[in-house]
Amino acid sequence: MDKISKPSILPNPVILQSEELLKYILETSVYSREPETLKELRDATASHPMGFMGAAPDAGQLIAMLLKLLNAKKTIEVGVFTGYSLLLTALxxxxxxxxxAIDPDIKSYEIGLPFIKKAGVEHKIDFIESPALPVLAKILEDPTNEGTFDFAFIDADKNNYWNYHERLIKLVKIGGIIAYDNTLWGGMVALPEKLVPEPKREWRLSTLQFNKAISKDSRVEIAFVSIGDGVIFCRRVC
Structure with missing residues (x-):
């Protein structure tokens, strides 16, 4: 008797990485639950020349759930751009x-500000126009700030991710979460260097170095999630 062939249970990598699958996820469970002001800000950001820098809405949905699970009340954001993740957090x-919220580019923040005001959450936000490292150093000058933040989201210059981490690990409480965006760097972390466009090699290398370092950091538990452009979630354990 011929054996009945069974369908393979292994996932099809082509399907898992397809734009069609992402579209399905977004249209099925993300866009239908996205607050209207967030949608309006996402649409406004899409026309920006650097609009691709905005936080991915599916990653935002996960971040919102984590904020609720943490009962987060005090957060910090390094790298704001037009403020999609900032507005999501404030909501x-x-x-x-x-x-x-720290960013040296106030002009991009001002694109999102009308939507933040419309949502009625501007009072929750302390926007600081500055590079982040001096601000973080200033916050740490007061030892009473240590271990008082519930959540941090970092979407800034990749070559400083570890510098941010060393400061944020002191500011976020034990049990709190630090999330690092763009840790897949457009998928280029998995490519041989010779296949990566030369202008993107330096930050690719910075991302590779950070990903390797964070994976060995015993002060945190991590979850590396291939959502958006890759997000590493770190839960401080000591």
Whole structure:
């Protein structure tokens, strides 16, 4: 008797990486639950020359859930751009919650500001126009700030990710989460260097070095999620 062939249970990598699958996920469970002001900000960001830098809405959905699970009330954001993740956080945390948002580019932030005001959450945000390292150093000058933040989101210059990490690990409480965006760097972390466009090699290398370092950091538990452009979630354990 001929054996009945069974369908393979292994996933098809072509399907898993397809734009069609991402479209299915977004249209099925993300866009239908996205607050209107977030959608409006996402649409406004799409016309920006650097619009691809905006946080991925499916990653945002996961971040919102984590904020709720943490009962987060005090957060910090390094790298704001037009403010999609910032507005998402402000909509999620309580009315008396606070976010320190740091970015040297206030013009991009001002694109999102009307939507933040429309959502009625501007009072939760302390936007600081500055490179992040001096601000983080200033915050750490007061030892009472250590271990007081519930959540941090970093979407900034990749060559400083480890410098940010060394400071944020002191500011985020034990049990809190630090999320690092763009840790797949457009998938280029998995490519041989010779296949990577030369202008992108330096930050690719910085991303590779950070990913390797964070995977060995015993102070955190990590989850490397291939959502958006890759997000590493770090839960501080000591």
């Amino acid at each position: 999620t945390i309580p009315h008396d919650g606070k976010i320190i």
